[in-house]
Amino acid sequence: MRIETSAGPAEIELDEPGAPAFLLVITHGAGGGVDAKDILAVRDSALEAGGVVARVVQPYRAAGRRAPGNADKQDEAWLELVAALRARYPGLPLVQGGRSNGARVACRTAVAAGARGVIALSFPLHPPGKPEKSRRDELLAPGGIEVVVINGGSDPFGIPDPADTAELVVIPKQPHSFRxxxxxxxxxxxxxFARWAHLDD
Incomplete structure (x- = not known):
């Protein structure tokens, strides 16, 4: 499936259960793809919980580029494609997710997208070796929206503070890309997923 955005077309891999309970929109890291094993683990869990899963290849990756470019334009395109997916699945609660750069996008846009929660895989707290350039404010931006962070214990991009997330899980000895x-x-x-799908019950 392709969705046109202001940054170009995005490519969507869709998995649909029989009776969907929520919509998960999840995306890759800066130079990665939507078949990363951690993304697939989240997809499989969401499907088992009754979620529609949209794995998004963002426009810059669909065009063959490795760098996402301007963050504002990236976020704008993300919100456009999320709106298109929500129109396709009206009434379903939205959960956003991503790994690395994709986790940053999911956090930055959570409020504007109307997400109930965010799954942040390998959230890059700062550039390697530059802890002074913290991106903590992006984790806090969802204000009231629960963000679950899963990072490797040996991630050179740093590990968020547990106080800044609804849940922080650190997998020992794992680098930025989980093995x-x-x-x-x-x-x-x-x-x-079970919680977010039934918040209104």
């Missing part, structure tokens, strides 16, 4: 721990990722997000 193991996918069962932990699945176990972490599953109860959150």
């Amino acid at each position: 193991t721990g996918f069962d932990t990722i699945a176990a972490t997000v599953t109860p959150w």
Whole structure:
């Protein structure tokens, strides 16, 4: 599926359960793709919980670029494609997610998108070796929207403070791109999907 945005077309991989309970829109890191094992672990958990899962290849990646470019334009395109997906699945609660740069996008746009929660995989708290350039404000931006962060214990991009998230899970000895721990990722997000899908019950 392709969705046109102001930054160009985005490509969407859709997985739909029989009776959807919520919509998860999740995306990749700066130079990565939507088949990363941690993203697939989240997708599988969401499907088991009754979610429609849209794995988004953002316009810059669909065009073959590795750098996302201007953050404001990236966020604008994200909100456009999320709006198109919400129109396709009206009435479903929205959950956003992403890994690395995609986690930043999901956090920055959560309020504007009307998300109930955010799954942030390998949130890059700061550039490697530059803790003074913290992106903590992006985690706090969702104000009231629950953000669940899952990072590797050896991530050179840093690990957020537990006080800044609804839940922080650190997988020991894992770098920025997880090599193991996918069962932990699945176990972490599953109860959150159940919660977010039934907040109005």
